[in-house]
Amino acid sequence: MKTYSYLTMTFIVLATVITGCKDQGENSNGALTSNAAERVYVEPGKFDEFYAFLSGGFSGQLAVYGIPSGRLLKVVPVFSQDPEKAYGYNEETKPMLNTTHGFIPWDDTHHPDMSQTKGVLDGRWVFMNGNNTPRIARVDLTTFETAEIIEIPNSAGNHSSSFVTENTEYVIAGTRFAVPIPQKDMPIKDYKGNFKASLSFLSVDQESGEMDLSFQIRLPGFAYDLVHPGRDKSHGWVFITTYNTEEAHTLLEVNASQNDKDFIAAVNWKKAEEYIKQGKFKTEKAEYAHNIYDEDTHMATSTIKNEVRVLDASELPGLVYFLPTPKSPHGCDVDPTGEYIVGNGKLSADLTVHSFTKMLDAIENKKFDGEAYNIPILNFEDVLGGTVKQPGLGPLHTEFDGKGNAYTTFFISSEVVKWKLGTWEILDRKPTYYSPGHLSIPGGNSRKPWGKYLLAMNKITKDRYLPTGPEVSQSAQLYDITGEKMELLSDFPTIGEPHYASMVPAELIQSKSKKIYRLDENKHPYATTSDANVKVEREGNEVHVYMTMIRSHLNPDNIEGVKVGDKVYFHLTNLEQDYDVPHGFAVIGAENSELLVMPGETETTVWYPKKVGVWPFYCTDFCSALHQEMSGYIRVSPADSNTELTWSLGD
Amino acid sequence: MKTYSYLTMTFIVLATVITGCKDQGENSNGALTSNAAERVYVEPGKFDEFYAFLSGGFSGQLAVYGIPSGRLLKVVPVFSQDPEKAYGYNEETKPMLNTTHGFIPWDDTHHPDMSQTKGVLDGRWVFMNGNNTPRIARVDLTTFETAEIIEIPNSAGNHSSSFVTENTEYVIAGTRFAVPIPQKDMPIKDYKGNFKASLSFLSVDQESGEMDLSFQIRLPGFAYDLVHPGRDKSHGWVFITTYNTEEAHTLLEVNASQNDKDFIAAVNWKKAEEYIKQGKFKTEKAEYAHNIYDEDTHMATSTIKNEVRVLDASELPGLVYFLPTPKSPHGCDVDPTGEYIVGNGKLSADLTVHSFTKMLDAIENKKFDGEAYNIPILNFEDVLGGTVKQPGLGPLHTEFDGKGNAYTTFFISSEVVKWKLGTWEILDRKPTYYSPGHLSIPGGNSRKPWGKYLLAMNKITKDRYLPTGPEVSQSAQLYDITGEKMELLSDFPTIGEPHYASMVPAELIQSKSKKIYRLDENKHPYATTSDANVKVEREGNEVHVYMTMIRSHLNPDNIEGVKVGDKVYFHLTNLEQDYDVPHGFAVIGAENSELLVMPGETETTVWYPKKVGVWPFYCTDFCSALHQEMSGYIRVSPADSNTELTWSLGD
Known part of the structure; x- marks a missing residue:
């Protein structure tokens, strides 16, 4: 076990030396940026200028921020259960988290x-x-709710996803881990040549988004x-970074870092x-959930x-080409003109930029x-x-400002570097605190960047905020990129x-955002759209409560005749038709x-009453x-009780 | 049903008229506060001046903010499952959410x-x-983790909780909803005189906090x-607002608003x-969980x-007295000297302040x-x-600055009002956006307020931020209270x-916050504190994987011999001993x-492998x-397979 640790150690030492350098932070932090406070402050009652949709990573959700203030506007539940919003707990949303592996309460969201x-x-x-x-999810930006989740078969670790083509023809999803396809009982050591990967193309209905x-x-x-x-001239192609072209199955930190060059796969x-x-396709059996x-x-x-x-890329000529790219490239970024494909070789000293024109040639x-x-290597x-020469250590991701400049994050040397497309010269560098992963510029991965801001998303926070025990939040940093030099504005x-x-x-x-759901358009099969239709019905041991909510009552508010052993469905309809008047509902002691x-x-x-008694709800x-x-x-009587099913409001 | 709606309607109309008044907001928002931006901006790398611990309400969690920046530093999972931190999902924390009703994935946190x-x-x-x-939870402020949860028996709706006496002798918890005690099958209409309430005193071990x-x-x-x-002179007493002294059980919006005065209960x-x-106590049977x-x-x-x-307060003289208080009082607040007890009658035109000295007299x-x-009404x-005369509409809560001033929120008229203890004169009023519930001043409910800031927590947000569909976040507003007049600084x-x-x-x-857990103090029964102790063991159909994590490997990283139908425990030990180096773990397709x-x-x-194949973890x-x-x-073989249990890192 001694043999493999040198590489890990090198990175740990480097990371410690560089990111641990507190002085660097203090010398070049926000104090150098004039009027930073005013530039990120959004006056009470005024709106932020940009929406930022940040993946929650291991939270499984999507976080919506206002920029430049850095204020968290909403967390949209996507792949993880959320008891606050009942996502994954109520009858309406439970099917969203169904997969061929069963109900899964969590996922790891990336892009x-x-x-x-x-x-x-x-x-x-x-x-x-x-x-x-x-899986791939779609969030509707009129409601800010998850509208769809589709499972990706023949895939394991859906990392290189979800990326959208120029007219949303496709959402593209790539496998991170190769596996036997179809899955089967196979020794892990037989990986090489037998484990495979998939690149999935999900078409999108331009009306419904489905x-x-x-x-x-x-x-x-x-x-x-x-x-x-x-993009633009390279529209119709997609570029994908690879690592572990060694096809190692163990100790990847060493065994997947052997090749001097891995590939960017160019897929037509x-x-x-x-x-x-x-x-010329094969139709294969493969189960997947579509929610x-x-x-x-x-x-x-x-x-x-x-x-x-x-x-099959190995059988169909002209479908895939490999572009050699040093060394274990991570980020893969195409500039707005579509000409340049940046491969951020995370173990490489230089940044490699491929030319789309030269590739076609x-x-x-x-x-x-x-x-x-059988796939050609160019x-x-x-x-x-x-090549951008020795720009920093551990390049990960690059975005663009639409003015011919590129911005790359460097994980190990903790910085963002601005450089020029075509001349490859380095124009500016600013420290980040610490170890940025991705960065984002509004529109910065598309044909039309809006520029103005750059958001660096840092993996290490340590001493940047008041401490909160061993676990500290990860951190974003906002830079103004309107000038020649980047200016750090804030941390959040x-x-x-x-x-x-x-x-x-x-x-x-902003203008498309729904304010309410119209009651007269409510097609829920258990909706109660008027107090006149309030009722409680028993079907065997199932009890259905059709309840309404409006300021300031729940109707019915007294229910009797429910018994231990029943399965009680509370169907709540909010009768309000004003913006920002939600109501909540809970029964005391409900296991939900x-x-x-x-x-x-x-x-x-759904509530399974287990204890006799009179239980409040509110x-x-x-x-x-x-x-x-x-x-x-709600009164719960013993299983053998004769208490009649009754309900009332204001008897 | 027509008879009861007048009261609701009055409030809706009032709330709409007042809180919907956009002009008011625009005329007196942050633009009037000079240098507000600088006063809330915390320069990158600098720390906030105050910690703020905000209940998550229906999220069930505790949110930690930095003040004055309003930045969310951490969400501490307390009563709700959190897939991000595995709270309520891993074997270690599942028992925290156990109750006598079973495992409950959610709660509603207030105070x-x-x-x-x-x-x-x-x-x-x-x-x-x-x-x-x-339930009452205790969060440890060296680790920012939930250390304890205790269920409260004979209680239903633990709203008037959890409030701490001067030397943390007790945490006090009161019932919101009266119920039969002990619970039994009883008609709801028999409420009056038969349903009861409990006030619970939880002692606290001064060393362990237990x-x-x-x-x-x-x-x-x-x-x-x-x-x-x-506080201070009134230490040894506790004051509690009541409503529904009418003991109504239905249509409370009308039926619980009949009495001209309800009570503040003074408990010695x-x-x-x-x-x-x-x-002189009775020992009663009552089950409750202590986690x-x-x-x-x-x-x-x-x-x-x-x-x-x-x-029993009805049987023991001198234990409880009732102080008549207009009208459905909500907040109950005692000033730092302990002399004044403010009852915020939410339906009252005036604010009523009781005198502790007069009460004793x-x-x-x-x-x-x-x-x-049988409880004396004073x-x-x-x-x-x-009495503070006609200070606003819908007073809810009051805090103090330690300089003889009190600050009260008004839900309906959407404002914070500053007034003087003793003279009862109104010194200042500032609009809030919109409909504040509680407010908080550092130390503002104790003998030692630090003053400086006031945080209003608003229930209605509407047009204050970029829209996010029908659901919008609730909002806090920060005021500077160092001057004679309050100054609105920011919304977040x-x-x-x-x-x-x-x-x-x-x-x-800050200085007590733990940075890591010491590996040499790890007493987890399934800890693997060195790579030398990594192993995989089978006990019947249970497989225990003793795995370590350190940059940049999981050990073991190849596991074979697991079968469909097994129950696999992955026990992960993070060997890192540096601050801010967590590792995560997940198996693809795990229903967890x-x-x-x-x-x-x-x-x-815990993982229940159901599908044959080779599954990545990372x-x-x-x-x-x-x-x-x-x-x-990890390779999963069929249930009847003879594949031997093996594991390796770097074979």
Whole structure:
């Protein structure tokens, strides 16, 4: 075990030396930026200029921030149960977390990417990957709710996802871990040559946003790390970084760091569409869940699908090419013109930039340097667009400002570096605190960056905020990039571990945001849209309570005749039709979460009464001066009781 | 049903007219406060001046903010499952959410209150109530983790909790909803005279912080809304607002608003201690869970206790007195000298302030105005300290600055009003946006307020931030109260619904905050504190994986011999001993949350493998430049397979 530790140790030592350097922080922190306070302060009652959608990482959710203030506007539950909003607890949303592995209460979200129209972020939907149990979610930006989750079959570790093509033709999702496809009982040591990977193309209905797993491309068993669809001139292609081209299955920190160069895989998805049209796919059995939250009923359904169309990259010429890229590249970033493909070799001293034009030329002229599993490897020199020489240590990700500049994060040397596309010269560098992963510029991964701000998402926080025990929040840092030099404006802590952020000007979303759900459009099968329809019904041992909520009562507020052993469904309809008047609901002692019901909406919670007695229920969201009075009682009688089912409000 | 709606309607209309008044907001928002930006801006790398602990309300958690920046430093999971931190999902913390009703994934937190020494907040622990399924939690402020949860028997809706006496002798918890005690099958209409309430006194071990349910006081079946222990001269007493002294059981918005005056109950807990010593209690059967998170093993245990000592207020003279207080008083607040008890009559035109000195005098001279359930009602005029005339609409809560001033929130008229103790004159009023519930001043409910800031916690947000669909965050507003007039500094959105906040100067906590857990002190029974002890063991169909995590590997990283139908325990020990180097862990497709393991800590997740195949696991927290390589495979064979149990790292 001694042999492998040198590499780990080198990084630990480097990271400690560099990121632990407190003086560096104190000398060059916000104090150097003039008027930073005014530049991030949003006066009470005024709005932020940008929305930022940050993945929650291991929280499984999507966090919405206002920029420049850094204020957390909302956490949207996506892949994880959320007792506050009843997400994954109420009957309506439980199916959203269904998979072929069963109900999963959590996932690991990485890359929110917004829908685009003609290469410009358009504010319709945010797509986000579940890295762990492979899934892609779609969040609707009129309601800020998760509208859809689709499982990705033949995948394990959906890291290189979810990235959107220029007209939202596809959301692209790549495997991080190679596995046997289909899964089978196989010795791990047989990995090489037998484990495979998948790149999935999910088509998107331009009206409803609904996704469909259009096809997969079968790839060699490397690890696929990040994806960037081509832009403008390279539209129709997608670029993917790889590591572990060694195909190691153990001790990856050493064994997957042996090759001097790994690859960026260039995938011609227009070509893939041709092959599909020509029928050159195999239809394979593969089960996956497709969960849709119906916007009319506000109920989710989960459907298990069972086959997928597969194109094999090793068999279909012209579909995939490998661009050699030093060394274990992590981020893969394409500039707004589509010409430059930046491979951030995390163990490389230099930053490698490929040229799309040269790549096409090399392909046309067959300038190959061998092949891997029958996929041509292009000659490194022939596709090289340029090199940024020794820009820093541990480059991870690059974004663009649309003015010919690129910005790259360096994890080990804890900095953001600004450099020029074409000349490859370094224009500026600013420290980050500490160890940034991704960065984000509004529109900075699309054809139209809005520039202005750069958000660095840091992995190490340590001494940046008041301490909170061993666990400290991760941190974002906001830079102004309007000038020649970047200016650090502020630090703010973040939810979970934000891996990436999609940022857009507020006006793209603001005016489309729904304020209420219309009661007259409520199609929930258990809705009670008027107090006149309030009722309690028994069907065997199931009791259905059709209850309304409005300032300041729950109706009915006295219920009798429920028995131990019953299964009680409380169907709550919020009759309010004013903005920002939700009501909550909970029964004391229920083994479930609360409900938080928006105006016009219906939600259902299930209660299994186990104890005889008279149990209160109440509104959990302080809604009016008489909120405390918004409560009632449900009487639970013994299983053999003859107590009649009755209900009342104001007897 | 027409008869009752007038009151609701009045409030809705008032609230709409007043809070919907956009112009008011724009005319008097932050623009009027000079240098507000600089005054809330905390320069990158500098620390906030105060910690603020805000209850999450219906989120069930405790949110820690830095003040004045308003930055969310951490969300501490308390009563709700949290997939991010594995709280309520891993084997170590599941027992924390056990109750006599079973495992409950959620609660509704209201009032965080900090431990005190000699009437001064001391930064040791924050106590917080679960309002729904009655519980009190203790959060340790060296680790910022929930250390203990105790269920409150004979209680239903633990709203008037958790409030701490001057030397943390007791944490006091009151019932909101009266119920049959003990619970039984009883018609709801028999409420009056038969439903009862409890006031619970939890003693606190001054070394360990551990709580014990010392005794309960049985009270008439009113609703008990908020509690304030006496301070200084009134130390030894506790004051509690009541509503529904009408003992109505339905349509409370009308039926519980009939009496012109409800009560503040004054409870002499020193007298209660005497009665306990004299053996004048009844020992009643009552089951409740007591859950403790052991700081050595980092594992929780849940014990069911089964009896409680009860003092009956109707039978024991001198224990409880009722102070008539207009009208449905909500907040109950005692000034730092202990002389004034403010009852915020939410339906009253005036603010009523009782005098502790006058109360003692009235008791001594038996100036009674009848009794309720054998408990003396003091004469209103004899205990009245003063009245703040028509200060606003819908007064809810009051805090103090220690300079003789009080600050009260007005829900309906959406404002904070500053007034003078003793002269009762109104000194200032500032609008809030909109409808504040509680407010908080650092130390403002204790003998030693630090003043400086006032935080208003608003229930309605509407147009204050960029919209996020029908659901919008609730909002806090920060005021500077150092001058004669209050100055609004900033708005910031909050987690869940913060009902109350405890705020203290940072130095009380900062230096005591733990940075790591020491590996050499790890007493977890399944800890693996060195790579030499890594192993995988089978016991029948249970498999225990003793795994370590350190940059950048999981050990073992290849496991074979696990079978469908097994129950696999992954016991993860983080070998790091540096600050801010957690590691995470998840298996692909596991029907569980991730683990997030702090340096030196051990956590356990259970996995039921259901599908044959080779499944990756990986570190979920980006921890080093080689984080992506920190992964492994576990092979799952069919149930009848003979595959031998093996494991390896770097074969």
